[in-house]
Amino acid sequence: MTATLTRAWTRVPRWLVAVVDQGLVAILNLALSVTITQVAGVTTLGRFAIVATTTTLCMGVARLLVTDPWLASRSASTTPGSELRWLVGLAAVGAAIVTAVVVLIVGDGDGRWLIAVPIAAAVVVQDFGRYLSFRVERTTGAFASDLGVLAGATITFAIAALSGKVGLATVLLAWLVGLVVGIVVVAGRMAGPTGPAGALAWWRTHCRFLATRLAFDTVAYMVGVSGSLYLLAYVGTQRDVGLVRIVQTMFSPAALVVTGLTMWLVPFLANRSPGQAERVRARATFWLMAGALPLVILAVLLGPWFAQLVFGVDDGPSYLALALAGVSTLAMALAAPWVAGARVSGHYLPIAWSRAAAAVTTIVGMLTVPALRSTAGYLGLLAFQNVTVAATAITIGVRRPVEPLQRAETQRPDAV
DSSP, X not given: OHHHHHHHHHTSOHHHHHHHHHXXXXXXXXXXXXXXXXXXXXXXXXXXXXXXXHHHHHHHHHIIIIXXXXXXXXXXXXXXXXXXXXXXXXXXXXXXXXXXXXXXXXXTTOXXXXXXXXXXXXXXXXXXXXXXXXXXXXXXXXXXXXXXHHHHHHHHHHHHHHTTOOSHHHHHHHHHHHHHHHHHHTHHHHOSOOOSTTHHHHHHHHTHHHHHHHHHHHHHHIIIIIIHHHHHHHHSOHHHHHHHHHHHHHHHHHHHHHHXXXXXXXXXXXXXOHHHHHHHHHHHHHHHHHHHHHHHHHHHHHHHHHHHHHHOOSSOOOHXXXXXXXXXXXXXXXXXXXXXXXXXXXXXHHHHHHHHHHHHHHHHHHHHOGGGSSXXXXXXXXXXXXXXXXXXXXXXXXXXXXXXXXXXXXXXXXXX
């Protein structure tokens, strides 16, 4: 019986496992947002959005500097060495420090938010475990880890609820326990010697070429998405930030499907010939749009009802805000295969420049146009950013095929 189940599981397409894996992440994000709203209100959800955005931002920095270039590399070993583990460890410590600073600023003196500090470090480590599975195209490892996070958090919260102790601290502790479980699931892949010796030389050889471009792109993303959210909290209200979180939670299933397929596509394209990669990219574009469109339409039509039913918010997001978030999600889905191809080929710099220009436009718009200092205004600016990136990525992909430009560049340690 076990052998039969194992054979059946191995026949499941890896891209489908990647999509389902991101579905688990979507469920966790939804559960965290809904639970915090129910136990502490929309204002606390706004603070949680800032803290969660910070942990995601720190994870993004770890990805852009280390794990994303390693994932797309044609020259680096698929087995993690001591240098890679050391760099991830440094990223985890940095995430904890940055989150601690943010908590001291936005936590309003509430010590319960300090639980987010170890959460930030655990998020980086658990994400590294997921990348180890994606690197060797074994998406089941990432699925098992994320399932462990969800199961651990759910069981912990259920035990606390049965004892009658439910609050913000309970939700944060449940999240932390879940992350620890997710790390344990992939600990076998991560285990090994760790040390600084040779880490810088390894990074220069295998990561710097793409990392410098991703760093530029991610700084633009931070300014355009995270930075503008902080700005909205300053020039708008915490309620605006909370409503943005609600809308993004509604669209997170579609957005995370895109993320899952992108994470699967990057190593898949890196391990294929240019001709095969282009055919896969074309099919992925079609199926991503085919899958994202009905999800977006449902989210827009059912959004106000969902916000009232699940979050208990009577005056929820408007149809305009939901529609703008839908446009943003569709643009991201359309761009995903082309962005993945640009990462593998090395033709990524124009995408970073386009995102930077859109980010600057976003910040200037929020500072100069009062109508943009709202939930709909913020989401409209995000849609503008994603449409700009999609147009650039597709233009670059049409003009420049998925060729292994990065292989030639990474042989030069001084390439930037």
